[in-house]
Amino acid sequence: MTADVPFAIVTLSLVWIADVYEEFARWEAYDDAQDNFCDTNEEDDDIEYVDLLLNPERYTGYKGKSAHRIWHSIYMENCFRPKNSYGAYIQTSKLSEQNSLISHPDGxxxxxxxEFHRRFDPELTAGEGPQWLxxxxxxxxxxxxxxxxxxxYLMREEYFTGNDQEDVEVRQAIKDFLNVVRSFPDHFNESSMFTGGKQAKKLKEEFRQHFRNISRIMDCVGCDKCKLWGKLQIQGLGTALKILFSGKFDAVDPSGADLSQMSKNKFQLQRSEIVxxxxxxxxxxxxxxELEQFREMMR
Structure with a gap:
């Protein structure tokens, strides 16, 4: 705004900005959501915090019509049929929920x-079992x-909880872990997915919308512990997809020395996404x- 602009216009502009500030915030939230593969529901009034160490994932006995309806809904949302090389995500929560653990009579x-044979033996799964693995x-x-x-980006995070000693230990543990991760080259080439111009862009958006629908379907799970770990793993995978395909990390210096490009993009992962x-x-x-343990048992 230049100095020779009439005072009335400046005042009007300030009032206008105040009136539409909330709208701008809404626009920004919408733009940020275009990168998300999951609904995080972070502003839900009924949200609760749980200690994952006190609620380990294991077999719960959740089954029957309700469970079947959930899986049927997820399969109907699966736009990546078995022939598609990246139709993998549907098996994540399925395998992790089983996790090959049962309750014996002695507790x-x-x-x-x-059970492992029943779920993954090719003769009992129409040949699909090995592909699921x-x-x-x-x-x-x-x-x-x-x-x-x-x-x-993750190495620059503070991981603040309020416990100074634990925060220092967590930051160091994450740095050590990420250094190991970065020491292995060629994990996965995401550039080979969604290539081909406008059609690829459309496919990517369909992919994102189907995945968001799956994250919503998980809200309908009737078992609280199943829902907790199912949503956690779906959101974890959604966060990975966001990192790989949002484009916000493509220009980042792998050494971490220069994060200016990321700052320009105003990219930030939520705490829940990182967790x-x-x-x-x-x-x-x-x-x-555990899969390797089963292979040892079968030898």
Whole structure:
């Protein structure tokens, strides 16, 4: 605004800005949401915080018509049919919910080889079982790539909880972990997906909308613990997809020395997204470890 502009116009402009500030904030929130693959529901009045260590993921017995309706709805939203190489995400929560653990008569938890065969034996799954297990490795590499790509950003985070000693330990542990992640090259080449101009852009948007619908479907799960871990892992995968395909990390210096481009894009992961990403990757890592244990048992 120049000095020779009449005072009345300046006043009018200030009033106008005050009136539409909330609208601008709404626009910004909308623009930010275009990068998201999940509905986070962070502003829900009924939101509750839980300690994941006190609520470990394990077999809950959730089954029957309600569970079948949820899975049917998810499959109907699955725009990546089995022939598609990245139709993998649908198996993530499925495998992690099973996680090969059962309740024995004596009250202990253990591996169930019979159940593993039932769910993944090619003769009992119309040949699909081995592909589902391959999907698990695919997702692992995809999330590993997202962590490597976002490593410069994640290393700059404060991870504040209010406990100074624990915050220092968490920051150091994350830096050590991300250094290991970045030491493995060629996790996954996201540039090979959604290539081909306008059609690819349309496919990417369809992909994002279907995935958002799946995150909403998870709200309908009738088992609280299943919903907790299902939504956590869906959001973790959604965060990985956001990192890989939003374009906000494409110009970031891998060394982390220059994050100016990211600052220009005003990109910021929410706390819940970071927590979900680390926990989702942890569950995938655990599932792969347990898969190797089953292979040892079958030898």
């Amino acid at each position: 202990k938890w253990g591996a169930n080889l019979e 391959k999907n698990l490795y695919f997702l692992y590499l995809l999330e590993l790539r997202a962590l490597a790509k976002a490593a410069p 979900a990403l680390f926990n989702a990757f942890g569950r995938l890592s655990t599932s792969i470890f």
